[in-house]
Amino acid sequence: MINKNFISTLAMTLVATASFAQQSVEYRINGTCPASVKTVYVMDIDGSRPEVIDSAKVEAGKFAINGKSDKDALLGLTTTKKDYRVFFNDGKPITADLTNNVLKGSELNTKLNAYDREVDALSVGLEPLYQQVAKMYSDEGLSQQERKNKLKELQPKIEAIDTKLNARKLEIIKANMDNLIPVAYLGDVIFGLEYNEMKGLLDDSRVYAKHPALNEVKRYYAIMAKKAAFIGKKFVDIVENDVNGTPHKLSEYCGKGNYVLIDFWASWCGPCRGEMPNVKANYEKYHSKGFEIVGLSFDSKLEAWKKAIEDMQLGWINLSDLKGWQTIAGQTYGITSIPASFxxxxxxxxVALDLRGDKLGAKLKEIYGF
Structure with missing residues (x-):
């Protein structure tokens, strides 16, 4: 998803963060790891930019780390600075076996580690698939069509594993809403949730809701809340030009007796273009039943916008004022990230927002009955 951050949402996030207790607490970790490992690291995991805050030398496969961090901070223990075993800094001693990725400490951290290893087991098939994707793009001998065919083969396999992973993470979150464990998983599942489900999971009454590691999650939630405010209300009319410079009102298409998808996108937005085959497939399936689409673009360059429409063969009306992020469409509907849709x-x-992927087809099937 392409995001544009606003000072107001950032300020709101900072206020929420400040209200979470920031008391310094000591962590004490004793552990073992493979003899080949030279250094073990402790990382602070803030939800987007993990950083090393401590390290210890390994001697004969053993190590000990003592340090301080914010109380209940989400931390990670790692030998690679990439893959880490997560834990909450609750002040209770931790025993680590990094050969088998097992952490034992407080009841909370022991439970979190069990979930961590379960999630790892579910994701074991992803890395080979990602390696195939990387190899495919680095192989200069492959034609563009061959890459497309290979990606078409790999993508369903990746999505199948991701679907299982996210479903299990959501189960874990819902089973632990009286403790901090959801902090470790909400950032992974939030983008696939409907707004009302987000609202329930991020209610301020939750013990984890204001945890600093949820900064990015809360920022995205604020964006979604602004859009969700339009649900149940009449669309707001705007005027923008088509590719030929002819002005059109949104009211020419909406409120005329048919369901209409208002699709916010841009030619330069990779995720938007990635979603277009799905949008096209649903348009072709339901257009004869009255389903319409109005594309509202965040482009600023006419030729790039026109070329994208031609390249992707978008058969519905597309409008833009070519003002980029300052477009009247974004200003009117509170759109701060794309792709987006109403x-x-x-x-x-x-009646609905951000119907991407299977959600669009499911909603239209509910409406049209097939």
Whole structure:
């Protein structure tokens, strides 16, 4: 997803972070690891940019680390600075076996580690698939069509594993809403959730809701809350030009007796273009039943916008004022990240938002019955 951050949402996040207790607590870790390892690291995991905050030399496969960090900070123990065993800095001693990726400490951290290893086991098939994707793009001998064919073969396999992983992470979150464990997993699942489900999981009454490691999650939630405010309300009319410079009102298409998807996108937005085959497939399936799409672009260059429409063969009306992020479409509808979408019912009421992937097809099947 392409994001544009606003000072207001950042300020809100900082206020939420400040309200979470920031008391320094000591961590004490004793452990073992493979004899070939020279150094073990402790990392602070803030949800987006993990950084090393401590390290210890390994002697004969054993190590000990004592240090301080914020109380209940989400930390990681690692030998690679990449793959880490997560734990909360609750002040209880931890015993680590990094050969088998086992951490034992407080009841909370022992439980978290069990989930951590379970999630690892579910994701074991992903790395070979990612390696195949990387190899595919680095192989100069492959044609563009061969790459497309290979990606078409690999993508369903990746998505199948991701679906299982995210479903299990969501189960873990819902089973632990009285403790901090959801902090470790919410960032992985949040982008696939409907707003109402997010709202329930991030309610301020949750003990984890204001944890600093959820900064990015809370920022995304604030964006979604702003968009969700449009649900149940009539669409707001705007005027933008088509590719030929002819002005059109949104009301020419919405509120005219058909369901309309207002699709916010841009030619330079990779995730937007990646979603277009799905949007096209649903348009082709349901257009004869009255389903319409209005594309509202965040482009600023006419030729790039026109070329994208032609290249992807988008058969519906596309409008833009070519003002990039300052487009009237974004300003009117509070769009701070793309791709984004609103589904408008035949009377002109906004009934759903951000129907991407399978969600769009499922909603249209519910509406049209096939």
């Amino acid at each position: 589904l408008v019912d035949p009377e002109g009421t906004i």
